[in-house]
Amino acid sequence: MNNLKVFSITDTQSDDKFGFTHSEIGAIAEKFQCTDKLYLIREWYDGYRFGNADVYCPWDVINYIYLLRSEPDALPKPFWINTSGNDIIRNFVQMAKAGTRKELERLIDGETIPKKINQELTYQDLYTSIDNLWSILFTTGYLTQRGSEDGETYNLAIPNLEIRKIFIDQILAWFQQEARKDTPTLDAFCEAFANGDAQAVENQFNAYLSRTISIRDTGVHKSKKENFYHGILLGLLSHQEDWYIRSNVESGDGYSDILVEIEERGIGIVIEVKYPDSGKKPANSEKISTNNSAPPNKILEKGCREALQQIDTKGYEDKLRQDGLETVLKYGIACNRKKCRVMLKIS
Template sequence: MNTAIKKKLPIGIENFEKIRTEDFYYIDKTGLIKDLLYNWGEVNLFTRPRRFGKSLNMSMLKSFLDIEGDITYTEKLFNGLEISKETSLCKEYMGAFPVISISLKGVNGIDFAAARDMMRSIIGNEALRFYFLSESNNLNEKEKMQYNQLTAVDESNRQGFTMSDTLLMGSLKTLSMLLQKHYGKKVIILIDEYDVPLAKAFDNGYYEEMIMLIRNLFEQVLKTNDSLQFAVLTGCLRVSKESIFIGLNNMKVLSITDVRFDEYFGFTDKEVRELLEYYGLTASYETIKDWYDGYRFGDVHVYCPWDVICYCDELRFDPKVQPKDYWSNTSSNQSVRYFIENAESNTTKREIERLVEGEAVRKEIRQELTYRELYSDTDNIWSVLFTTGYLTQQGKSDDDIFNLVIPNQEVRKIFTRQIMEWFQDMTKRDGDTLNMFCDAFENGDAAGVEMYFNAYLRKTISIRDTFVGKYRKENFYHGILLGLLGFKESWGVWSNRESGDGYSDILVEIEEKDLGIVVELKYSEDSNLEAGCRQALRQIEEKNYTEELKALGLNHILKFGIACCKKRCKVMVE
C-alpha cells in the first residue's frame, strides 16, 4: 500500500486547526458542540482519563466559538463535519464570542513559587493574545491600565509576568470583563486540565497554597462573574466541591458515568473500524480491540484514542509489529503501584487477583474526593483507579456500587508489571531468605527450592489471566523465578536463551562453582504437578538445553523441572 496518499495520523496533536488544515486524519467529534450548545450549564466540567481527547475537544470548541477568527476560515475548518449541518447553531454561535482558553497542564512546579510563576505565565500569555485591548476605544484609561497590569513583565531580570497574587486570582475575571466591554458580548471560558496543578501540588508538598490560589481564581471567574456566558472545564478527577468549588452551584458535572456526551471522548467501535478500513488495517481489528477497547463511558464502549492512533501508525509501516502499552508510558502509574503496595489484607490481594484473571469486583465508588483523601485508605483508591481509567464499569451500576473490571490487555499489563516489580522489591528486603533459596538451587536441593518457592507464591499476588493460554500463564512463574535468581549478583542468569535445539526458560552460570543450572517451567492445568515436572525434565533432555552451559566450559550441570498451578509448585532435579 502506498502510505503517501493517505492522511497523516495525528500522534500527540491536540490542535484542531492544525489537524484540519494539514491533512491529518480526524474522527468527527463536533457533535459535542451541538449537544453542548443545546444543553449547556453556566459551568460545565468534563472528567475523563488522560489521553481520551479532552484537549483536542477544547481546541475544537475554541476554533468554533472564537470571535477572533475569520468567519470564512472558520466555516472552512468545519465544512463537512457534523456540526455544519446545524445551520441555526452555526449562525448563532460560530465565531460569535470572545473566548479565553487556557490549559493548566503545564503548572507542575517543584514548589509553590515555581507553580505560581507558571500560572502567571499561562494567563499572562493568553492575555497578550488580546493585545488590542490596550488601545481599545471601548475601554477607559483605568481599564486599559488593568489590562496592562495583566501583561506587565519584569524585563530587568527576566522573571516573567509581574502580576501580584491578588491580581493573579482575579486575572481571568478581569480579562473577561475587559473583553465583554470591548466586544459588547459575554465571554466563554475554556480551562483544560484544571486539576493538574492540584495533583502536582499534592505530590510536592504545597497543596494548601495551591488550593487557595485555584479556589480564589475559580470563584471569581466562574461564580461572581457577570461577564461569563458559559465555561467548560476538563480534568481527570472530579475534585470535591469542599476544596475548590465551594458555593459553585452553577456547575454541571459530566463524568465517565454520565450518558450525556459519552461518545465524544474516546473512539467508538464504529469509528475504529472506519479508521482501520481507511488505512487497510482491518486484519488487526481483533488485536486492537483486545488491547485498547473495553472502557465504558455512560452507555458507550470506547477505545483509548492515543493507543489506537499510535499502534495504527506503526502498523502502516510494519504489519507484524506487536501491540504496546502506549498509554501507560505517558504516566508513572503511581496509583496502581500504591494500590498494590498497600493491599495489606488478603481480601484486597484476592480482589486484585480476580481483576487480573478477568473477573469483576463489586465496589462503592466515590466520584468526589479531595486530593488529601485519594490515598487515605484502600477504599478510596478503588475510586481513583476507576476515574483515571485503570478500571472501568461492567454493566449497570446500583447507585454508587459498580462492577469494576480491568478494561483491556494493555491495562492488565500495567497491573502485572507493577505486581512483579512490587514482588521483587518486597523479596529483596529479606536477603537471608533469598540467599537460602538460591543456595537450595546451587546444592541441587529440590525439596528446599520447592519449600521456598511455595512460600513466595503464597505471598505474592497471582497473575493468572483466565483469558490467555497456558504459555502466558507460565510467564508469570517464569518472571517471579527470574527475579528471585537475579538477586545473586555473581551469577549469570539468562531468560529464553537459545541453547541446543530451542530456547530454555532459564539458564544460570555460577562460574566460581564450575556449575550450571537449567530451569524449565510448566503450568499444570489439571494440578498434576509431578507429571508437569517430568515433562519439563524431558524437554530439557530432548532439546539439549544444557549445550550452551557446556559451551561455557561448565563441568557440573543441574536440571530443574518445575511445575506450578495457582499458588502451588512441585520441583524435581536431575
C-alpha cells in the first residue's frame, strides 16, 4: 500500500463524496418524514465546502434523524464534538495571543478570515507556530473554506450553528480557564471587591476581559448577554474558597445576581450586572463613588446606575442584613463586549 491516492478537502474530483449534498438531504428527510426539520438541519449541519461542493456533516445528520425517529420534536444537538479528542486545540489556546483571540471573535461573529493552510503539517512541527492553529482548525472540521485566491490562502469561516456553539461553549471556556490561572491577579481582584475599591475592580475586570474572547450575540435577549458576564464574575469570585457566594438567590423583593458573605470581616457584597442599551436615564440623584479617571461612557454609566437602583428598590441587601453582616458593599457593573464600568455604594 505505498501508492495511495489522497483526495484532500480542496480536491474537486471527489468533492461531493465527503458528506451529504442538498439533494441527498431532501431525499433523506422525505424518507424519514421529517421535512419540517430541514431548516434546522441546514442551519446546524450544513456549511462545509469540499472543493466546489457544499455538503452537510453526515455523522450529525444520521444521528439527528435517528433521534427524530423516537423524539419527533427533538432539537438539534452537537453530535460531532464527541467523535474525537480536542487536546490539540486546547494546547493552541494556551499559545494564543491578542491577535489570535481577535480573529476567533471575528469568526464567531460570522466573518471570514484569510489564512494560509498547510495540509502537509506533521505532528513534529505542530506547535512550532501559533499560525498552525488555522491549519488544524481547518483540517479537523472546526472551520471550512469560503474560497481561495491562490490555492494556499483560504477564506476561513465557521460552517454552521453546531460548530459556532462549540466555539462558544468550549473554546471560550478554555480561554477563561487560562486567564484564571493567574492566582496573584485573582487574589487582587477579589480583595478589591472586599475593600470597596470600585476603580481597581473595574481596571482588573477590563484587563481580564481583554485576555479572553467575547461573543457578539446580537440576536439574543439582553438577559442572556448579562448572564454571560454574570457567569464570568461568578467564576472569578469563586477563587476565594473562604467566601460564601450565591447566585440568583432570593433576597428582598427579587433575586440578586450575586451575593457574597465574608463572615470573618463582617462584610457582605451585592453585585448586579447589566448589559446596557440606550434609553432614559434612571431618576437617581444619590451620589455614587465611581472611577472618574476612566474615559466617559454614558451608556455603561447608565447601566451601572440602573443596577444600583435595582439593588435598592428590590432590597437585595436584606438577606445579608439578616445574616448579621454589618457592612454591605453594593456593586453595579455594566458590561459591553470587552469593556466594563463599575460603581459602588456602601451602606
